[in-house]
Amino acid sequence: MKQGALIFDELTDRYDIRFDLADYYGGLHCGDCLEVFTGGKWKPTRMEYGDNWYLVGIRAEDLNGLRVRI
Template sequence: MAQRTGALVFDELTDRYDIRFDLNAYYGGLHCGDCLEVFVRGKWKPTRMEYGQNWYLVGIRAEDLNGLRVRI
């Protein structure tokens, strides 16, 4: 299966992040341990979604995850 690129968005109904691929196309919600890549400093970096006091991406420093370019 080919990788798809989109943007992280927070879904307040499910209290978790999702990936928006297009106007009405979403991944379906990310869970702890889900692996993906995030585009930082001009490169794709592998990471995974985790939850502590808030949602975060392992090894990625970001105050807000909304809008980050990701692929899965």
């Protein structure tokens, strides 16, 4: 598994994972599974889109910067 941070790519209008300065996942799509670090532990989740992008079962106002692994 690779660990990085969620970032929003305005060009593609979707979230991506930044692993390093020039190393990106390539864009997340609905249904993509990943884990997010919250509450001191890793929790499995899935990226989805409704009125906006969200992570299933994760309460967060802003997804930018969340520590994730995939």
